[in-house]
Amino acid sequence: MIKIHIYRDHHKNIAEYLVEGHAYAAEPGSDIVCASISVLAQTTLLALYELLxxxxxxxxxxxxxxxxxxxALSTDIREKANLILDTMIIGIKGTQGMYKEFIEFYDEEV
Known part of the structure; x- marks a missing residue:
């Protein structure tokens, strides 16, 4: 099971995220559920670092x-980061909608 935790600050901005586990939907190397979630989480991380x-x-x-x-992010960078992070969540929820039995998603304020 893949567990995804989104942690938001008191302004509802995503402050951190954690993706852990394996879907075991197929053999390692052929598991499209794991691959999909991994690509979303890693691309988001890279976009935050490389683009912003x-x-x-x-x-x-x-x-x-x-x-x-x-x-401490400027308002402009925070808005851009929110777009990237919200795009990740759209992808995760879309994947979860097709593979509910392999993904747990938690979105909470810390």
Whole structure:
């Protein structure tokens, strides 16, 4: 099971996200559920860093990706980051809609 946790600040901005686990929907290397979620989470991390130059705190291990944004972002960068992060969530929810049995999604305020 893949578990996705979205953590929001008191302004409802995504402050961090965690993706962990494996779907086991198919053999490793052929699992499109794992691949889909991995691509979404990793591309989001790369976009935040490469497009917006946000110095994110992150950790990537087998079956785990964690990303935390710094608190002090300008309004402009925060708005752009929100677009990237919201796009990730759209992709995750779309994938979850097709493969409910393999993905748990949590969106909470911290």
């Amino acid at each position: 130059s946000i110095d994110v705190i992150y950790e990537i291990k087998d079956g785990r990706l964690y990303c935390k944004l710094p608190e």
